[in-house]
Amino acid sequence: MNRIILSITLVLCFAFSGGAYAQRSLSGMRGIQLTGGMVDGIYSSKNDNEAGYYFGVAMATYAKNGNKWVLGTEYMERYYPYRETRLPIAQFTAEGGYYYNFLTDPSKTVFLSLGGSALVGYETSNWGEKTLYDGSTLQHKDAFIYGGAITLEIETYLTDRVVLLLTGRERILWGNSTGHFHTQFGVGIKFIIN
Numbered sequence: 001m002n003r004i005i006l007s008i009t010l011v012l013c014f015a016f017s018g019g020a021y022a023q024r025s026l027s028g029m030r031g032i033q034l035t036g037g038m039v040d041g042i043y044s045s046k047n048d049n050e051a052g053y054y055f056g057v058a059m060a061t062y063a064k065n066g067n068k069w070v071l072g073t074e075y076m077e078r079y080y081p082y083r084e085t086r087l088p089i090a091q092f093t094a095e096g097g098y099y100y101n102f103l104t105d106p107s108k109t110v111f112l113s114l115g116g117s118a119l120v121g122y123e124t125s126n127w128g129e130k131t132l133y134d135g136s137t138l139q140h141k142d143a144f145i146y147g148g149a150i151t152l153e154i155e156t157y158l159t160d161r162v163v164l165l166l167t168g169r170e171r172i173l174w175g176n177s178t179g180h181f182h183t184q185f186g187v188g189i190k191f192i193i194n
Contacts, residue, residue, distance in 0.1 A: 024108045024157060025066040025101070030193050033058050033070075035165060037186015039078050052078030052088075054184055058095065066101035066111050076171075078182065083134070089178050091145065093121030099153060108157075115151040120144075123176045140177045147173035147180070155190070163190040 034057055041051035058072025074093050079086040097117025104111045125140035132138060151169040158164055165188035172181055 024160065025062050025068075025111065027062055027064050028194075029062045031060045031062075031163065031190040032193060033060055033072075033163075033165060033188050033190035035167060035186055035188030037167070037184055039076055039182055039184050050079055050081060052076065054186065056095075060099075060190065066104055066108075066113075068099045068101075068113070070095065070097050070099060070115065070117065076182070076184075078178075080178070082132070085133070087126045087132075087138070089123065089125050089140070090127070091121055091123045091173070091176075093119045093145070093173075095119050095149070097149070097151075099151070110157075111155040113151075113153045113155070115149075115153060117149045117151065118147075119149055119171065119173060120146045123173075123178065125178065143176050145173045145175040147171065147175075161192040163192065164188075165190055 034055070036055035037053065039052040039054050043051045043053050054074060054076040056072055056074035058070050060068045060070050062068045072095050074091075074095060076091045076093070078089050078091075080089060081087075095117045097115050099113040099115035101111050101113045121144070122142070123145050124142045126132070126138055128142060130138045149169055149171045151167055153168075154166040156164050156166075167184070167186055167188065169184040170181065171184065174180060
């Protein structure tokens with residue numbers, strides 16, 4: 001009898017020998033994510049380049065079905081050409097949003113999410129210096145800004161605790177005088193902490 005049970009056990013082990021996956025994106029799990037990338041094009045140090053860069057840090061808390069809440073901060077700097085130099089426009093924002101997971105693979109290795117976020121923050125033009133090097137006066141004013149963002153994000157698990165992020169995002173902000181729409185694309189890494 002023991003031989004039959006042992007034989008059945010071995011047959012079942014080989015029959016169901018597919019990969020065993022750790023539990024991922026469970027409700028209540030949290031991760032700290034660091035992101036960075038380009039704003040409004042590809043950044044370069046040329047004086048006629050208008051693009052910029054951004055980086056941010058956030059806490060992601062998973063809800064049901066791989067959906068998640070994200071709370072974080074972000075720094076964005078974009079440039080505006082002026083004669084033989086560029087003027088920096090910097091934005092400091094806080095974000096709170098919800099990301100809906102609409103596609104994942106059976107092994108829960110890759111997730112595709114669409115997110116909506118509320119943003120509030122502060123924008124400064126040329127770091128508050130209104131008089132330029134040639135005596136001209138900058139008309140843009142520093143201001144509190146508000147608005148939102150729509151994000152398309154791909155998450156892929158490198159290990160059970162390290163996640164690679166690829167993001168595309170459109171920020172829509174009001175209260176400033178330097179433009180309302182900014183397109184961002186970048187990469188990030190998330191560390192699952194519990």
